[in-house]
Amino acid sequence: MAGRPSMADVAALAGVSAQTVSRVVNGSPRVDPATRARVEAAMQQSGYRVHRAARALRTGRSGTIGAVVSTLATVGNSLMLEAVSDAASARGYDVAVVTLGSDDVASAFERLQGQGVDGVVVINEASALAHSAELPSALRFAVVDSPPDDRYTGVETDHFGGAAAATRHLLGLGHRTVAHIAGPATSYASAERERGWRETLVRAGREVAEPVHGGWTSASGYDAATALLESGAMGTALFVANDQMALGALRALSQRGARVPEDVSVVGFDDVADAANYQPPLTTVRQHFDRLGEQAVTVLLDGAERRPGHPQRTVIPATLIERASTAPPPPA
Structure with missing residues (x-):
């Protein structure tokens, strides 16, 4: 296509009207998802670029959304932001990112409001802070992994269901019970994963030992696994609340001569890109980060209505991915 592509070029390529392309460009909710996807694909294929200043004048929207994240040091936060x-x-749309360092979450919201963003996505650990903070009424919010709150739209992975599937998998292999390395006590995702693990064991009539909490890092997973080994509470099966901590747990087990999965089976959570290359390849619960991000942005920009007392929530299923780190327990 010669020269700078126009809205009419995009319409012809997508097989829709120029008015439909305009609605997509301006973030109108009056476009069905399949048509929106076709127009966005045509925009990408043709190289069409939105003139942000003109759109802002027409629509009152800046073409930028805010994202608040507590830290980028953990893989889950980085994947969610991506x-x-x-x-x-x-x-x-562009994304203005605020990482919580010396700022509290209220200051972060104030900064983003000053930049004129069209809404804010709050990610993972920062979500607990948003839940307890006073939210600016002028901003729309989509909050990832937070307790229900009528002030914003919630989007989350089915942490409970994923943890329950991991625990059932280990019990199904013949393990009598499952030890657990949990995430931080302040994390909603960690609490839901712990609840899924605990309730599955209780329903099966199995012993439930108290979990050891880590901090999402491989070093904390190493320390937590060491504590379980030294206390004699490790047993033959271990569910770890994320893959980074599982990596540390694998090192602790190896250093003490415990073979995985011959002596101890290990399951993680997230299915990070490297999980298939752990030694051994890690059985884990896959979070669909692409779907989480798409849903958070969609509900933020499309302005879904929320009725008081009925907060809108979207739960994305999690998928158990079986690899070589789990097996039946060793003979008694």
Whole structure:
């Protein structure tokens, strides 16, 4: 296509009207998802670029959304932010990122409001802070992994269901019970995963030992697994609340001569890109970060209505991925 592509070029390529392309460009909710996806694909294929200043004058929207994240040091936060950025880009939006350091969450919201963002996605650990904070009424919010709250739309992985599937998998292999390395006590995702593990064991009539909490890092997973080994509470099966901590747990087990999976089976959570290359390849629960990011951006920009007392929530299923780190327990 010669020269700079126009809205009419995109319409012809997508097989829709120019008015439909305009609605997609301006973030109108009056476009069905399949048509929106076709138009966005045509925009990408043709190289069409939104003139942000003109759109802002027409619509009162800046073409930028905010993202608040507690830290980028954990893989889950980085993957979630990447997913939000990709989904926003597909809609023609930029993302202004605020990482909570010396700022509290209220200051972060104030900064983003000053930048004129069209809404804010709050990610993972920062979500607990948003749940307890006073939210600016002028901003729309989509909050990832938070307790239900009528003030914003919630998006989350089915942490409970994923943890329950991991625990059932280990019990199904013949393990009498399952030890657990949990995430931080302040994390909603960690609490839901612990609840899924605990309730599955209780329903099966199995012993439930108290979990050891880590901090999402491989070093904390190493320390937590060491504590379980030294206390004699490790047993033959271990569910770890994320893959980074599982990596540390694998090192602790190896250093003490415990073979995985011959002596101890290990399951993680997230299915990070490297999980298939752990030694052994890690059985884990896959979070669909791309779907989480897409849903968070969609509900933020499309302005879904929320009725008082009925907060809108979207739960994305999690998938158990079986690899070589789990097996039946050793003979008694």
